[in-house]
Amino acid sequence: MAPIEPQPGIMDIAPYVGGKSRVEGVTNVVKLSSNENPFGPSAAAKDAVVRATHEMHRYPSTDHAELRAAIAEVHGLDAERIICGVGSDEIIHFLNQAYAGPETEVLYTEHGFAMYRISALAAGATPVEVRERDRVTCIDTLLAGCTERTRLIFIANPNNPTGTMIGMAEIERLADGMPDNCLLVLDGAYAEYVEGYDGGAKLVEQRDNVVMTRTFSKLYGLGGMRVGWGYAPKPVIDVLNRIRGPFNLSNVALVAAEAAIRDTAYVEKCRDDNTRLRTLLSESLAEHGVPCDTSMANFVLARFADQAEAEGCDLYLQKQGLIVRRVAGYNLPNCLRITVGDEPSVRRVAYCIGQFKAGDR
Numbered sequence: 001m002a003p004i005e006p007q008p009g010i011m012d013i014a015p016y017v018g019g020k021s022r023v024e025g026v027t028n029v030v031k032l033s034s035n036e037n038p039f040g041p042s043a044a045a046k047d048a049v050v051r052a053t054h055e056m057h058r059y060p061s062t063d064h065a066e067l068r069a070a071i072a073e074v075h076g077l078d079a080e081r082i083i084c085g086v087g088s089d090e091i092i093h094f095l096n097q098a099y100a101g102p103e104t105e106v107l108y109t110e111h112g113f114a115m116y117r118i119s120a121l122a123a124g125a126t127p128v129e130v131r132e133r134d135r136v137t138c139i140d141t142l143l144a145g146c147t148e149r150t151r152l153i154f155i156a157n158p159n160n161p162t163g164t165m166i167g168m169a170e171i172e173r174l175a176d177g178m179p180d181n182c183l184l185v186l187d188g189a190y191a192e193y194v195e196g197y198d199g200g201a202k203l204v205e206q207r208d209n210v211v212m213t214r215t216f217s218k219l220y221g222l223g224g225m226r227v228g229w230g231y232a233p234k235p236v237i238d239v240l241n242r243i244r245g246p247f248n249l250s251n252v253a254l255v256a257a258e259a260a261i262r263d264t265a266y267v268e269k270c271r272d273d274n275t276r277l278r279t280l281l282s283e284s285l286a287e288h289g290v291p292c293d294t295s296m297a298n299f300v301l302a303r304f305a306d307q308a309e310a311e312g313c314d315l316y317l318q319k320q321g322l323i324v325r326r327v328a329g330y331n332l333p334n335c336l337r338i339t340v341g342d343e344p345s346v347r348r349v350a351y352c353i354g355q356f357k358a359g360d361r
């Protein structure tokens, strides 16, 4: 007999490459490569974690009732339609495991989040990528990309790594036009950064074919805790809960997330700081001849003349102790994605890019 082989699709997965966090020979680096909150989590979340250390010998809640109630209360949602996962990555995996598989297709856009492809392949499904229009999600190409095999369509709104966003009317047009046996997944990892935007929660409540995913990893500053959640029609939640491990979230992670979501003053402060510093960053880069699309998230996508210039700038920034993200793997070889840091970091990265562009290197 031949030796054991993994399931079809698994070896097509290129392992996920996270944002760098160190540079050889450089100390005191500033990490602007993973869209983390530069100010970290709220003090309330940190306090909750310290208190929870006394309960670490106890198994955590299996139904996440308290965290779901907090999410429902703060966002005005139905707790019965919420599911919590180990980051929104886990919710994405649940969706693929439950609804995709061999002989099915999972649709997303050319600059879509890397996990959509990885997770689809892990489930044995065929990932299908369609074009965007100048780095903006295009509903027409998504509709044209649907076949009778399509089961899931993933859109991040705002999108990562482009930072661009599309309106609800466009999203509804997709939900109306896509095949019946298909779910539209709205990834709202950056929804908190957009004032007044519900991430698509209302659309989820109005229809039976839309799911929203959210995360505590970005604005809430809890990327290391690994907590995300999904909002979906009740029948979808029932399906996903069947494949969710009963103890998927630790009690430490659960209390951190609950305290974080209830600290609405901190959320507002972080959103306002980000908006102000993002404008500062994109305007400073524009002055140095580096354009960015209008970003609605906590990063900007800086466009260079070509791949060589983008890579040259990345190496120059690394020497200055500034780590940003290369996005050639997202079909954006001439771009660098730069997380909006605190004010000194924003000023420093803009200054260094100016120095690089001026040829003073």
Ligand SMILES: *Cc1c(COP(=O)(O)O)cnc(C)c1O
Residues within 6 Å of the ligand: 035, 086, 087, 088, 089, 090, 113, 156, 159, 160, 187, 189, 214, 215, 216, 217, 218, 223, 226, 227, 228
């Ligand atoms: C960061 C990010 C996520 C969040 O992943 P977690 O597993 O929740 O940390 C999801 N989608 C997109 C588009 C992201 O950029």
